[in-house]
Amino acid sequence: MLDLLLRDVRALTMRADHPRAHTVGVVGGVIVGVDDDVRDLPARAVVDGGGATLTPGFTDAHNHMVWYGLSLAELDLSTCRSLDEVYDAVAARAAELPSDAWVVGSGYDDYVLGRHPQRAALERAGGGRPVWLKHRSAHMCVASDAVLDKAGVLDGSARVPDGGVVERDADGEPTGLLAEQAQQLVDALVKPYPVEELAAAVTRAAEVYVREGLTHVTEAGIAGGWIGHSPAEAAAYQLARQQGELPLRVELMPATEVLHPFDAAVGVETGLDLGLRSGFGDDFLRIGPMKIFTDGALSSRTAAVTEPFLGAGGLGVLGDDPDVLRERMLAAHRSGWRIAAHAIGDRAIDLTLDTLEQAQKELPRPDVRHRIEHSAMVRPEHLSRMAALDVVPVPQARFLYEIGDTMHSALGADRIPWLYRQRSFLDAGLRVPGSSDRPCVGTGAPLAGMRSMVERTTKAGLVLAESERVDATEALHAYTTHAAYACRQEDRRGRIGPGMQADLVLLGDDPTTVDSAEIDGIDVLATFVAGRAVHGADTLTWTTGGPAS
Structure with missing residues (x-):
């Protein structure tokens, strides 16, 4: 007996062995089969998809959920x-x-x-x-x-x-x-926020996310520094989940400021209390990498660059003394953490790659999958170094549309080819997850991000580094299979097949076949997390059972 049977759908499974399917069966929140394996099995609830497109649920590999939820108020x-x-x-x-x-x-x-x-x-x-x-x-x-x-x-x-x-x-x-970091002067006047207020912010954000097809997000920095909102920020997510108001899966990145040294006898050099580190938790709420800022941003001209910005000039700023940044990353690596280093300018990427290379020489950790958040200004020689280290670059393609014109004026034509690469990363053998950095800059809707990966246009209509475009199928992989890889969860989500989590999105059209200008206008008809419709349940055609089944 299936818990849920989805039939008459056009499923993009993201699997090479079975790329298309029309029927999907779910038991216990997990996909147990597709097409002939499940077509004739009885089910407690049956949804007739009416030929709509079904894809794996979308993941935003870098967002700020609490911050976005607060901004809505x-x-x-x-x-x-x-x-x-x-x-x-x-x-x-x-x-x-x-x-x-x-x-x-x-x-x-x-x-x-x-x-x-x-x-x-x-x-x-x-x-x-x-x-x-x-x-x-x-x-x-x-x-x-x-x-x-x-x-x-x-x-x-x-x-x-x-x-x-x-x-x-x-x-x-x-x-x-x-x-x-000067923003901490204001933060100190208003923080910490009460846990209940942060939990309400998580709920507000989640309501938007599931309407956009998101079933998993990575929260890129909690509990410390200017990016955190409370030392107990993780408790806000636990509270929202306890109250039944966290309908999607979340990975939390603790800010480096909340990691602290342990006594050498403990055997852990740096970490959270109880020695917790990357991987603690379950499939709905877990601790991810340690987040560290190595520089600023392009729009503020605070990204750490090797050649001055145009106009006002300057080389940006590093997030701290280089030796301090380096030692924090090395200690995290030695203590079993995955690292998520915010690095936008090419000088910050130099520092990050140098440090990750040193870390792997001192203590090799195969398949660790450290990340470089944003990876905005990647010089050609960076690509081979990133591939050798198997780091995960996490760029935000939508930035090209939202602030690409600002970037062009700050960097000039010679450095534009380095910006928010996609094709070069893939050609180097790297996995590139889709992400938004929401609420920074603009919309965080995955379909809008996919469109920008394909088009790479600015608001003014400029195309930034046309050679870095990818096709729509590759863009869909970014928000599904590649995003799952970035979280070390490719064995259980990001594809539609037996043993995968039943996190699914039902769309009004196929994003891989429509004109690129239409991708972000596709309707998200329904979103399923663990086989439960968390968005669109009332509009689905239930031939057996119903939304509460």
Whole structure:
């Protein structure tokens, strides 16, 4: 007796031995067979797919779920096209709040606005309330006088963390802009968030994710540094799951700041309490790699590069002293962790590859699958080094559309071929998972990410490194088989076949055959996690059983 039978579907199985299927059977949240193996078996619930396309569930290999969930309750500035619109939005929100309440907004884009919002104008718009606006890249923010005063920026008493930048004008006065680690000056005023508030944020984000076909996401940094929200951030995910409000699978990356040394006699050099490390947990909630920032971002020109940015120049910033970064990664490797190193600029990628090579020489760990998050500016000579180390590059193709024009102006034509590679990675034998970095930059919908992998166009219509395009089938592999590989779970998800988790997406059309411009417009009809419809159940055609079956 099957728990679920999906029939009359056009399944893209992502398997070489059985690439297409029309019937899928599920028992206990696991696929037990396809087509003839299950077609005539009885089932408690039967869904007639009506010829719709079925694919493995999508994975976002790098997102910020809590942060995105929090942003859904914040002032959305992503549609603002002028500074006046930003100030008007702040003033309108401030008018709804008590005199001492914070006005928090996110998603503004200085490239669109012409410059960053200014502290004096924010002070006026907020009516003296603390105003804190987060840049769409998440690597910068602007704050009003009320916030800067509390943070000790105005009187100079604040200690700016290593790798942080407090922008000042020609007279040496703060402009209100804080970049990279300097954002911790504001974070310290509002964090830690209560676990219940973070759990609610997880729930809000999850509701959006399953509507987009996501069945698994990797949370890229929790509990420490400027990226974390609470030392107990993992507990928020546990609480959401306990309450039945975590309908998809999640892998958590602890920030490097929350790993700490152990007594040598323990046999673990660095880790979380109880000696926990990568792999602890189950198929719904588990600990993944250690997350470390080696540099900043391209949009803020804080990525660590070997040649200056155009215009304003500069070589960006490293996330900390190089020796500190190197030792943190080496200690993590020696202690059994997988490493997820945020490295965008080519200088940061040099440092990361040098360190990973040293780590493997000192203590070889076959098939460890360390990751380089973003891998944005990969020089040609990096490719062979990455392949030799079997690292997993985690680029965000959608960035090319959302901020590609900004990148072009910052880097110039000579370095554009290095940006967010896809084809070169595959040709080098690397697996490239799909990811969004949501809520940074723009939409995190997987289908939109696939379109950008295929087209590589900017908002202005430029094509960035056409030779790095991939076809739609390869883009679908990025969000399924390659993403599962990046999490060391290719043995149980990312494909449709016996023994695989019944995480599935029913689509209104086939993303591998439609025109590329139509990929992101395909309807997600239903999303299944462990054989349960977590989205679209009420719209499916149930010939036996129903949504609760």
